Amino acid sequence: MIAITSKQFKDDYVKMFEQVYAYNYQEGTRREQFEVLGSLIKKYYMKDWKKTIEAYKENKEKQVYYFSMEFLPGRMLKSNLWNLGLTSVVATGLAELGLDLDEVAEGEVDPALGNGGLGRLASCFMDSIASNGLSGHGNGIRYRYGLFKQKFIDGYQIELPENWLRNGNVWEVRKENKAVIVRFGGNVVMEQDEAGNLYPRYEHTRNILAVPYDTPQVGFRNGNMNNLRLWSAEIPYGEEYLFRTEEERDEVKQITEVLYPDDSNYEGRRLRIKQEYFFSSAGVQSIIRYFKTLEEDWSLFPDKIAIHINDTHPALVVPELMRILLDEEGLSWEQAWEITKKTISYTNHTILQEAMERWNIEMIQSLLPRIYQIIEEINRRHIEKKIPLYGEELTYRTAILQDGQVHMANLAIIGSHSVNGVARLHTDILMEQTLRDFYIMYPNKFNNKTNGITHRRWIHIANPGLTRLLDDVIGEEWKSNPDELKLLKAFANDKEILKRIEEVKLANKKRFAAYVKEEKGIEIDPTAIFDVQIKRLHAYKRQLLNVLHILDRYNQLKDQPDMTMPKRVFIFGAKAAPSYHYAKQIIKLINAVAELVNNDQEMKDQIKVVFVENYGVSLAELIIPAADVSEQISLAGKEASGTSNMKLMANGALTMATMDGANIEIHEAVGNENMYVFGLSNEEVQSYYENHTYHSRNLYEGNPRLKRVLNMLIDGSIPGLHDEGQDIFDSLIKFNDEYFLLKDFDSYLQAQRHVDQDYLDREKWNKMALMNIAQSGRFSADYTIQRYAEEIWLLHPRVAEAKS
Incomplete structure (x- = not known):
């Protein structure tokens, strides 16, 4: 840790700013204020950098x-400040100078x-x-x-x-x-x-x-x-x-x-x-x-x-x-x-x-x-x-x-x-x-x-409200030994702690809702379920299965406007490779469904769809602390591991999962009672491959609810679709649904109904969230690296x- 007082920091910051720009720091832009702060922090740690390099060589x-x-x-600003032990000193010093650390940090690209x-x-x-x-x-x-x-x-x-x-x-x-x-x-x-x-x-x-x-x-x-x-x-x-x-x-x-x-x-x-x-x-x-x-x-x-x-x-x-x-x-x-x-x-x-x-x-x-x-x-x-x-x-x-x-x-x-x-x-x-x-x-x-993931970024920095709660409840040892998060399990029946977890989550959801309102002009209700799928757009990750669920939910609400179910906001973040035509068609479909759902007055905001542009680390730091449901729905046997599953779990989101990648190990950690498991197993998928017994058209013809959803891709129900709807429909029916979305459809809907039921029981939901946070320490990258x-x-x- 670097020992420095708030006064010394303030003096150094003001002096450096004037040396660089020749005017007062208060006149600087956010970028300029950040650039000077970054340069000053770098100056503070250069001695340790040189010392480390020399020690490696000498020894x-x-x-x-x-x-x-x-x-x-x-x-990197907040990460460097946190790891150097300078967050409090710098935040206090900037505040005394009339600046806000969070705002200055926005100057970093x-x-x-x-x-x-x-x-x-x-x-x-x-x-x-x-x-x-x-x-x-x-x-x-x-x-x-x-x-x-x-x-x-x-x-x-x-x-x-x-x-x-x-x-x-x-x-x-x-x-x-x-x-x-x-x-x-x-x-x-x-x-x-x-x-x-x-x-x-x-x-x-x-x-x-x-x-x-x-x-x-x-x-x-x-x-x-x-x-x-x-x-x-x-x-x-x-x-x-x-x-x-x-x-x-x-x-x-x-x-x-x-x-x-x-x-x-x-x-x-x-x-x-x-x-x-x-x-x-x-x-x-x-x-x-x-x-x-x-x-x-x-x-x-x-x-x-x-x-x-x-x-x-x-x-x-x-x-x-x-x-x-x-x-x-x-x-x-x-x-x-x-x-x-x-x-x-x-x-x-x-x-x-x-x-x-x-x-x-x-x-x-x-x-x-x-x-x-x-x-x-x-x-x-x-x-x-x-x-x-x-x-x-x-x-x-x-x-x-x-x-x-x-x-x-x-x-x-x-x-x-x-x-x-x-x-x-x-x-x-x-x-x-x-x-x-x-x-x-x-x-x-x-x-x-x-x-593994680093809890330093994905809890300490991304979720300061949860960090403070954990510090109060279980002490600070978890910051250097994340497995200590398991101590939180002792408070699984403490109503006051469960209420605090809900309050932290709600504050994070309000923060993300404000971002969505400002950037996309979409009003979303922070009390709704925030259902999140954030990952690279690829067919095997099955963002499309998520879309089919949204369309089915839309149909159910159209048929039965007075259905009792919690509001849900479906949040996507994903880029498709420039040459990956099919993935880009799915992006178009998601955005078209968002237009349909978000502008249908009969929905009464029961469903909203938000697809954030240019998803990256900073957006992840905003979305993950706000998530209630973590969509980890790749076809079993296709996802190597996943790490968004670990980040979302650590922030109290409940995992909707196939038994794929690291979902299996998350399941072992939290059990059936604290996540939602659905779909084919890897063994069942392999059996279909070996026996050639999968026929998606039979599922389409034999399931009226599924058929209705799929027909929406090609019957004009979704405005703005052109060839995309037909191509996606053909991939599922004509070309036999390579990633078994139709086979997992009913199981997925059933798991989603359980989410609706559990979310209405606030104490049960918050206890499940607590158990996920408590068991997330084992997925620390610190242990992986060891x-x-x-x-x-x-x-x-x-x-x-x-x-x-």
């Missing part, structure tokens, strides 16, 4: 480098560095690594525009550039002295030196300068300051003449311009490969350079360095580490391969075979000729070694090079010592189905690490003193 501590295509940190769960998980992990006192750093790309800024025009998603760096990023530090060169294209000729050893000679390569921007990752009140290093692509100094045309210069910018460029065409896929190699190569070069300063033998590399690849996007780390060890450091293949495998570990984030990355061999050959040579040799040796043990059929199914493509998951598995899933069911499916061939070969590599550190990375905390 030659083992460090883990977490490679991820995306990070989604959210606004959400970094557009991620898409959804994958990127947010990476950022939760960065926070937990530092807060656990572990030496670990992030490695990724500094996107100029990030994913995209989502706008709705006539209900359709429109993608706009998210220019989040327009005014710079106060937290980052550009490190030109740490820049490296990344090579693309050209030719590679293998030549012999005087000793007869082969070495590569590169010709006509296109060299790109990778410049790192470092952002400290502040540990929770322990003085530990790790690093998030994001790379920006630039033209190398003195080589501007080689990039003569605007098109050539644009090619360099594009590498770090947007997250997940459209890969539905050749150029988009080529750019994705460039991005993946760019940050993989830059990160590995940076690590190698650091290791060499330790002056240790290369055999000790895995004892000092762990590299973790988050999904397959950084899988090129494997051949890149081999390239440097072979070509630049002169190690033998056997030495280099042993080091590489012992150093690298891999997290798989998908069950879906179609989502496993595969890149055209010709693309890799032309863009990365030396890397392809190394992949080819890894593949050849793998096949040569495994055929005698497992036979040709099994061995060739695990080959990296198949059907003209480079299989990135296969490369990651073969080139690493650990492969983990992110929820128990997910890991079981990987071992039994998706990666079964590899599990037969490498059973000891596979393990499970159920995802398991990674102990079982995969072999890291030990450097900070032993208690966090306070």
Whole structure:
């Protein structure tokens, strides 16, 4: 923690503001007030950052480098203040200056560095690594525009550039002295030196300068300051003449311009490969350079360095580490391969075979000729070694090079010592189905690490009302040991505490309702059930099932206006990938249904639908504390884990869940009585796949209530729909409903009726909310990271003193 008085802070703030802008702080805009505050906080912690880095090097501590295509940190001001122990001092000081911390914090822009769960998980992990006192750093790309800024025009998603760096990023530090060169294209000729050893000679390569921007990752009140290093692509100094045309210069910018460029065409896929190699190569070069300063033998590399690849996007780390060890450091293949495998570990984030990355061999050959040579040799040796043990059929199914493509998951598995899933069911499916061939070969590599969230952001910061309540009721130990939240169970029958939980929730709902009124002009009743589904728009996540329920509820209320049921506000937040046509059609449908429902006077506000634009971390911090129901309704066996389920649970929302991903472990924690379970099991889904006995048209014809809802997609009942309604209808009936929405429909409606009944019993509902909060501590990312550190990375905390 940083020791500073409110008076010193005020003096420092006023002085710095005037030095930067040459006028009084009261004349500044919100952005200017934030920029100065951020710069001042950074000044306060720079000493600890430098001290941590020096300690790692001096003690030659083992460090883990977490490679991820995306990070989604959210606004960092409040997180940094909280972890530094400065929140109260700064809030008080600003108030005495006539400023409000919450308002000043609005001057910070959400970094557009991620898409959804994958990127947010990476950022939760960065926070937990530092807060656990572990030496670990992030490695990724500094996107100029990030994913995209989502706008709705006539209900359709429109993608706009998210220019989040327009005014710079106060937290980052550009490190030109740490820049490296990344090579693309050209030719590679293998030549012999005087000793007869082969070495590569590169010709006509296109060299790109990778410049790192470092952002400290502040540990929770322990003085530990790790690093998030994001790379920006630039033209190398003195080589501007080689990039003569605007098109050539644009090619360099594009590498770090947007997250997940459209890969539905050749150029988009080529750019994705460039991005993946760019940050993989830059990160590995940076690590190698650091290791060499330790002056240790290369055999000790895995004892000092762990590299973790988050999904397959950084899988090129494997051949890149081999390239440097072979070509630049002169190690033998056997030495280099042993080091590489012992150093690298891999997290798989998908069950879906179609989502496993595969890149055209010709693309890799032309863009990365030396890397392809190394992949080819890894593949050849793998096949040569495994055929005698497992036979040709099994061995060739695990080959990296198949059907003209480079299989990135296969490369990651073969080139690493650990492969983990992110929820128990997910890991079981990987071992039994998706990666079964590899599990037969490498059973000891596979393990499970159920995802986690950082309660520091998702309760401490996002929900200060609940934080104060918990502090009053169970003390403050839960802040550094989230499992202590279980102490709250002792108050499950305390009517006063249950009432306070309801009051905190209502205040958060009023806050979100005010936002909706201001931003969308929609009035929503804070006493209604806030039913929330916030996640990436994908067919398997089944936002469409939620919509079918809304339409059914609408029909029931039209038929029986005097039905007794609580009001409900359905809240969606989701982006669809620009090339994902079907997902974008579902967005249009949700917005069309919102128009229908919200403007029907006969509804008397019994149902409202709110689809927030440009969903991201800051909106999540507003929505999650206000949620009553958490929609986790993916088809069983499709969602790897989920983390919104954990965030919503921790804030007292009740989970509407299929037995999928981490929902199973949440169910084990809270039991049937404190969540709503419905739908097919994974085993039942697999049985349908194997027996081909699912016929969605039979369900459509045999269920009048379902048929009525589906017909609304095509009979003009929903104004504003064009081809979307017919296409969605066809996906469910003509193309046999790939994700079994119609099979789960009745079960889903029954579970929703139970929600209505329980919500009317306020004491019962609040008790259920309390039990969810109390059991959420086990899903802390702090514990997840401890398991990674102990079982995969072999890291030990450097900070032993208690966090306070």
